Amino acid sequence: MKNKLLIYNTLSRTKETFEPINPPFVGMYVCGPTVYGDPHLGHARPAITFDLVFRYLKHLGFRVRYVRNITDVGHLENDQDEGEDKIAKKARLEQLEPMEIAQYYSDRYFQFMEALNVERPSIEPRASGHIIEQIQMIRDILDAGFAYEMNGSVYFDVVKYNENFHYGKLSGRVLDDLITNTRTLEGQDEKRNFVDFALWKKAQPEHIMRWPSPWSDGFPGWHLECSTMSKKYLGDHFDIHGGGLDLLFPHHESEIAQSRIANGSDAVKYWVHNNMITINGQKMGKSLNNFITLDEFFTGKNPALAQAYSPMTIRFFILQAQYRSTLDFSNEALQAAEKGLKKLLSSYETLGKLVPSVTNHSVVQSLEKSCYDAMNDDFNSPILIANLFEGVRIINSVNDGKEMINAADLELLKALYKTFVFEILGLKDEKQEQDSLVGGLMTTILSIRQRAKENKDFATSDEIRNALQELKITVKDTKDGPVWST
Template sequence: MDSKFVIYNTHSRKKETFQPIHPDKVGMYVCGPTVYGDAHLGHARPAITFDILFRYLQHLGFKVRYVRNITDVGHLVNDGDEGEDKIAKKAKLDALEPMEVVQQYTNSYHKNMNDLNILPPSIEPTATGHIIEQIEVIEELINKGYAYVSNGSVYFDVRKYANDHTYGELSGRKIEDMLVNTRELDGQCEKHFGLDFALWKNAQPEHIMRWPSPWGEGFPGWHTECTAMSSKYLGDRFDIHGGGMDLMFPHHEAELAQAKACHGHDHVNYWMHNNMITINGQKMGKSLGNFITLDQLFEGKHELLEQSYDPMTIRFFILQAHYRSPLDFSNTALQAAEKGYQRLMQAIQNIELLTPSKSSTIDTDGLMNRCYEAINDDMNTPILIAHLFDGVKTINLIKEGSQKATQEDIDALRELFHTLAINVLGLKASTEGDQQADVLSNVMDLLLDIRSEAKANKDWATSDKIRNQLKEAGLVIKDTKDGAEWHIQ
């Protein structure tokens, strides 16, 4: 284990040196999607963030059990304890069985994740596949006095929990402040207290997703699933729990409270949350109707898009902001990411074209140290990318002959870029990128032939025009004794 790896713990609100529970193993649980619609750009951020964490922990030598759930029941349309189940509502609209909706969008999600080069998790449990485990958690909470039955539903007793523990410790909220924003209870409400949340809901006759339980037919609450599944696959204490910042309250706060009430102690050592992707400063999401699906991004089929974007451009765009910082969508930012990604991949290809010298004028050790300092500092991908581009500049200077590198230097550059850009950041040359590179190479060969012919005929105006206009387009020509070479700036 590299003791220099530091991550920000949302629970403690500070950076901490990562120390796993077991010396060679890491347990990690991340909240996955609710599968009632196509994945959008906002879904890509947590998937990529925790994919990089998964990759880097494995690079450090850990055996990682990465659990990412699929929510396929219990998430209600108002994100509270009332209303229709989101998947059941979608099933009614489309005249499908709920599990057809689940399968359709799970398949679509997996395809999008594969396009983005996101590694599959070790285990991907579903809420509907763990109804028994959720009932067992609820029974334990009732037995310990932290839950109560009301009209066939079961609620978590927040006041009872707050007497014994601190409710709101993850999000930093206080019960008194939360009560101000909670509706007053009337005599008909099932809850004893406005902040109590559903562990199990009694199914009304029209509710189509329902299971038998000790309290009658019903379905689990949204928060119960993650407590049950993380405990089953990672135990009652594990290393990392991740998800989007929008899940911190109420979802993760409820998880923390349920688990502590069940086990008597915190069940997670490090809570990690990625920030949101925004459009004009507003969170991107289905409920706000301002989202762009990943398929629309890849195909360029949305009114906000000026073009289609390769999945690796999307991945590179997301990596250019620290995972805890907001990231605002724009075509300008995506187009800049596209150019940066192409420059990086071109430089990796150029490593294979470098000619070694007997002496060196570059500092590969310093570059490597700076790169690892960045990734070790709470996965600071924008700083890591900046250092990698220092390496890109060095590679291009070596190729041009302005710098010298030994074979050892070239091997070190190859290893650095392969390890951090390819294996850890998860970037790869796309099929579309390969096709574009082939087309560009053929066009450049043609233009260099025309320019060479113009020079032979002493047509300096045509020769200079080709060189200057290509430079304006970001393509630099260098004349050598063996002919002409070109590279992307």
């Protein structure tokens, strides 16, 4: 059940059986954040998607090296800026060192990813730490004859590349159409063709992020870091390259071209792209300025949010959609996720209290198979979750005495939760740690309430319950006595 994992490969537009190049090792590279802004809901999607992939591959026994970059240099604002990069622009606005900004926002990124229970990748390289390697790759491409220098900048010759290879094979584009249909941009004079892209850009005098190179003091082009760092840490040929769908073109297309020339062969076996999160049907993104930061989700401080949403609610919300589908944000959908998650996690507590029977009604074994089938079908987490809710139904029915489960199935069910809910989906119970003072107070209060109930003094017992509810403490009377939760 563990050996026929299907992965949707953007290159072939089909699901392919996953066969690593050098089993049991798997190399995975994912495009990480550009650290010049606070992480928003959009950043959570690829992080959680590839966290799921990382966790599941490890569960299957693969030894995964997962590399996710931090982009702290080199992304051009636009061509009109003639080489001013984003981080430098913001730095000037705030009168800070560019690296100070990069440091701040990468720290924020790590902090929020940790809150979302996203595991740290094996390596998180920074573009700024790999300038030497990038210069070397530019040399290799120049030597191969697929790049040219112009006024201290170096450009990749896409037209020449396309005569030998297919520029556009990932995104389904045809170069002639691109040339015909792409609108003309300013500041393209240096390029032989405007489909060419920069490998190295000469820095303007006011540009403060710059490095020496054989061609000029400047900075690397926007696509180069991923080709360089994946090559350095995963080799010329590796298994999975992931990222957001919006990076498909031109970023990943250009990566393919660069790596093909620099390495002499295609670098990536499986291209995997997560879809976008939408808000009112539109992509949530920086350019549209309609994004909600993770900080705002966790605190509720945004006019679009009806309440705060916990990190696990966000994680569960994202996992309830398959990664290749768009996922539409709304308060209603988040609240549904919050309740569903609560139901799933509280069933795990119930599971710990179940008493096995001799007879057995349950179908836990087939449930386990269904869970693996779901994950093996291109990481279909919504189907997995639907199966887990079948487990919830079984647990509650047994708890109600309406179904029986034997000891073996009970153990299997516990193992199933550990594996799929906690290990693979990476969910966790966020219940606040109760300090002993609160616990003692609650025990006292609830025992007073119990006595009132025994005396049929329901006015008092309800008063206590209502007062606690005001404090967001919910009291429920079960047959085993009262339980409370926040």
